[in-house]
Amino acid sequence: MPRQARISRADVLEATLAIAEERGLAAVSMRSVAARLGVTPMALYRHVRDKQDLLDGLVERLLAELPIPDAGLPWDQRLRAMAASLRATAARHPDVFLMLLHRPVMTPAARRTREAVYDALRDGGVSEELIPRVERLLSTFVIGFAASEAGGRFAMHDRRVLDDDIDAGLQAFFAAVERLATQTA
Amino acid sequence: MPRQARISRADVLEATLAIAEERGLAAVSMRSVAARLGVTPMALYRHVRDKQDLLDGLVERLLAELPIPDAGLPWDQRLRAMAASLRATAARHPDVFLMLLHRPVMTPAARRTREAVYDALRDGGVSEELIPRVERLLSTFVIGFAASEAGGRFAMHDRRVLDDDIDAGLQAFFAAVERLATQTA
DNA sequence: ACCTGAACACCGTTCAAGT
């Protein structure tokens, strides 16, 4: 007779995120997560394969919460909004955000985000053939920027300086896209 | 009477790098580094403040080994060469490279690298006022790209595709710099 | 001055057992 499950995978990830927010990612351990759920550490192994899987689940959760901008907005405004969302996520969860670069993320949420960028670039006039490359370059810049902020690489700079940085970067990117679009057309 | 020191900070960092290369960064511990040097773990604390300082030393060592291209080369070729060096370093020491984004690096080696980029941008015609911003945007893109490769974010792509990616990215960057230079002049 | 020994408060994970 199946016992009633006391904890779910969602419970485990929620407890993990709570600990990461309250005491930092370093405080996240199988033991601390279990303690918060009132369960022994080994009980977690039914819901996550190992600690790495726990951390991957955290990254996926963050990505899943990333808002996708309204498709009615102009393509460049959509991309600006996504960049701003990524930076906000990085600011809220710096340690978790940095894990984004530590291992490949190929979850539904990651694909959904990439497709939204593809759509924007298509609307911006980028040819179907070039879209994947242009997306890789843009996402590398934006994720790299957000990760740099999260890791403190830009800690000596004012928030306004960094806002202007990303604006300048995106503006140069949009100019390059427009040139691509006109020369193809 | 001072005893003869048996190990130096350089010895400690070299042993650390050797372990990281042979068994991965996860195998690096105060205890494993000490064991390789034939010493107790506590002996290391004379040469590094704590484990974080040990890891910081590793990053600094890698950055110090980064070649600075010949100043006689054209400015854009110098930047291309530095990007290639960073990618090579990331490929050789993926785990250590990723730490570059985890905390601010403000060592002599980091400053030397940044100054080399400043010089190249100046030779490319970027105004003194804009140089720091343009450097931040370029380094963010290149470090982000190398980190993405190191972390496996591009693992599904062929090496040649990624070579073309960074070429396309740098080319767009150079075009933007040239427009900046002519509109200033 | 430099290193050691012992101890403290932790880790992730496996395995066999309990209900």
Added chain:
DNA sequence: ACCTGAACACCGTTCAAGT
């Protein structure tokens, strides 16, 4: 089916002591 208890092989770091 789901969770526990005990154990194994580890961690980083402090403190007092040895030479």
